[in-house]
Amino acid sequence: MSDTNLAPPRFRSAIEEPRPARWVLIAIVVLGLGVLLFAPLIAVFAEALSKGWGAAVASLGNRDARAAIRLTLTIAAISVPLNAAFGIAAAWFITKFDFRGKAFLITLIDLPFSVSPVVAGLCIVLMFGANSVLGGWLVASGYPIVFALPGIVLATVFVTFPFVARELIPIMIEQGRAEEEAALTLGASGARTFLTVTLPNIRWALLYGVLLCNARAMGEFGAVAVVSGKIRGQTASIPITIEMLYNEYLSVAAFSLAALLAMLGLVTLLLKTVLELRHADQIAATYHR
Amino acid sequence: MGRPLIHRSPMPGLGLSMGITLTMLSLVVLLPIGALLLKGASFGIGNIWDTVNRPRVWAALYLSFRLSLFAALFNLVFGVILAWVLVRYRFPGRRILDAAVDLPFALPTAVAGIALTALYAPNGAFGSLAKELGLKIAYTQWGIFIALIFVGLPFVTRTVQPVVEEIEREVEEVSATLGASRLYTIVRVIVPMLTPAALTGFALSLARAVGEYGSVIFIAGNIPLRTEIAPLLIVIQLEEFNYDAASAIGIAMLLISFAMLLAINLIQVWSRRRIGYV
Numbered sequence: 430m431s432d433t434n435l436a437p438p439r440f441r442s443a444i445e446e447p448r449p450a451r452w453v454l455i456a457i458v459v460l461g462l463g464v465l466l467f468a469p470l471i472a473v474f475a476e477a478l479s480k481g482w483g484a485a486v487a488s489l490g491n492r493d494a495r496a497a498i499r500l501t502l503t504i505a506a507i508s509v510p511l512n513a514a515f516g517i518a519a520a521w522f523i524t525k526f527d528f529r530g531k532a533f534l535i536t537l538i539d540l541p542f543s544v545s546p547v548v549a550g551l552c553i554v555l556m557f558g559a560n561s562v563l564g565g566w567l568v569a570s571g572y573p574i575v576f577a578l579p580g581i582v583l584a585t586v587f588v589t590f591p592f593v594a595r596e597l598i599p600i601m602i603e604q605g606r607a608e609e610e611a612a613l614t615l616g617a618s619g620a621r622t623f624l625t626v627t628l629p630n631i632r633w634a635l636l637y638g639v640l641l642c643n644a645r646a647m648g649e650f651g652a653v654a655v656v657s658g659k660i661r662g663q664t665a666s667i668p669i670t671i672e673m674l675y676n677e678y679l680s681v682a683a684f685s686l687a688a689l690l691a692m693l694g695l696v697t698l699l700l701k702t703v704l705e706l707r708h709a710d711q712i713a714a715t716y717h718r
Numbered sequence: 719m720g721r722p723l724i725h726r727s728p729m730p731g732l733g734l735s736m737g738i739t740l741t742m743l744s745l746v747v748l749l750p751i752g753a754l755l756l757k758g759a760s761f762g763i764g765n766i767w768d769t770v771n772r773p774r775v776w777a778a779l780y781l782s783f784r785l786s787l788f789a790a791l792f793n794l795v796f797g798v799i800l801a802w803v804l805v806r807y808r809f810p811g812r813r814i815l816d817a818a819v820d821l822p823f824a825l826p827t828a829v830a831g832i833a834l835t836a837l838y839a840p841n842g843a844f845g846s847l848a849k850e851l852g853l854k855i856a857y858t859q860w861g862i863f864i865a866l867i868f869v870g871l872p873f874v875t876r877t878v879q880p881v882v883e884e885i886e887r888e889v890e891e892v893s894a895t896l897g898a899s900r901l902y903t904i905v906r907v908i909v910p911m912l913t914p915a916a917l918t919g920f921a922l923s924l925a926r927a928v929g930e931y932g933s934v935i936f937i938a939g940n941i942p943l944r945t946e947i948a949p950l951l952i953v954i955q956l957e958e959f960n961y962d963a964a965s966a967i968g969i970a971m972l973l974i975s976f977a978m979l980l981a982i983n984l985i986q987v988w989s990r991r992r993i994g995y996v
Contacts, residue, residue, distance in 0.1 A: 443894035469833035518738035545929025547949035552750035619730025648826025650932035694824035
């Protein structure tokens with residue numbers, strides 16, 4: 430309750446909405462988020478547990494489900510570090526040097542956000558698929574990209590491309606170059622300057638970006654659906670397996686895997702909120718997608 | 719060419735960071751997009767047009783854009799109210815609501831898709847309610863509309879929220895002192911301040927909705943000409959190994975995405991010039 434409520438009712442604050450208006454707006458927001466966000470979340474767990482705990486847990490132990498979980502963990506384990514490495518390099522390049530075309534480079538890095546995941550998958554199929562020159566040669570040499578793990582990782586890195594860089598660039602601009610310059614003047618090597626000066630300054634922003642990147646990497650559906658070929662037990666990640674199970678009317682199995690991803694989402698939100706509360710000054714104020 | 723391409727700098731790691739940045743950007747993003755454009759060029763503009771200029775493709779593109787626009791408009795209004803309530807009002811559960819706004823970013827689209835379908839299907843919790851009212855939501859355009867609202871929900875709120883936080887109360891006090899009613903102050907003073915950020919969020923929400931696939935296909939019903947979205951058409955063409963047609967539709971969507979990206983940038987430039995921050 431705001432402190433103006435303590436004032437006698439006759440002196441209504443001139444810079445606040447009247448009480449009934451506030452109640453109506455709060456009601457709209459609570460009802461809207463309840464229907465739009467909380468209801469679907471509850472539905473996932475309700476459907477997963479509709480035949481009891483036993484059925485839900487048993488469906489997760491299924492061979493295809495286990496393969497899907499393993500694949501999704503593998504995808505995240507490869508694509509998230511790649512993305513973090515790219516994000517750090519890009520942020521360093523963009524914030525520590527002055528060059529022409531910087532704004533254009535940032536636009537290019539943001540580009541994947543504006544491209545439909547399905548189109549992203551299509552691009553990778555055209556570039557590395559067996560029909561293309563490069564893809565044909567790779568398949569002939571025994572390294573297929575599309576319908577295999579490398580293609581899925583590429584598609585995942587594509588859709589998560591800007592996540593880490595976007596978090597690091599604003600915070601590194603804000604922090605400037607003075608601390609690094611001081612370290613260099615004192616004789617520290619480039620690597621040492623980065624590890625002992627820059628990295629501690631950007632660690633929370635980096636963690637924040639990695640967290641969001643990981644959630645998207647584990648949950649990506651559209652781009653992976655196009656490049657994976659949906660081979661059961663081999664290239665079907667958790668989201669793809671959810672789709673296959675759902676289309677086979679195996680509702681409990683589909684929703685149990687969905688509940689697993691929903692829990693990942695909730696943990697992500699929780700950690701993200703903690704980071705925002707604890708380290709607000711060390712995370713960029715940009716809101717991201 | 720007066721200005722050097724890259725200014726000399728005492729900072730280390732120029733080669734390394736530039737190398738990693740440009741290599742990954744090229745390999746992961748630029749070359750694949752280039753492959754799509756190359757495919758389009760070899761397929762020919764005439765053929766692309768013939769592929770796109772079919773009732774089923776037009777219907778899908780029109781459906782995707784119309785419903786994305788409606789969903790983004792809904793999110794524009796609801797998102798601004800949400801941002802206002804979260805920043806200005808104090809009520810129990812506010813923090814939880816604030817954190818929950820990002821749920822659509824954290825919840826995978828396939829999960830959202832099947833959850834929304836379970837809710838709005840005729841035997842679902844909301845679907846059965848709607849059925850009693852004579853409405854069908856899942857497997858109709860209403861279902862697509864709801865899924866697109868879900869995926870675009872956070873954008874407007876998250877762009878508007880920081881701006882609401884930075885509004886100086888003095889401005890509102892001046893307006894009130896000069897005799898403006900609260901409603902007049904909101905309409906003439908506060909709304910103009912929020913407009914640029916709200917428009918940015920609107921454009922982001924729209925762009926996201928147009929390309930959305932995972933959360934829509936489960937609830938859409940996917941009936942050609944009626945509930946078939948543009949990204950699904952690409953997937954269907956790919957499953958038939960019809961790469962030319964898939965590329966043609968993909969290029970059409972890519973061009974539209976580029977146009978939107980340009981619009982977002984122009985809005986940001988305009989708003990920065992107008993109020994100094996986005």
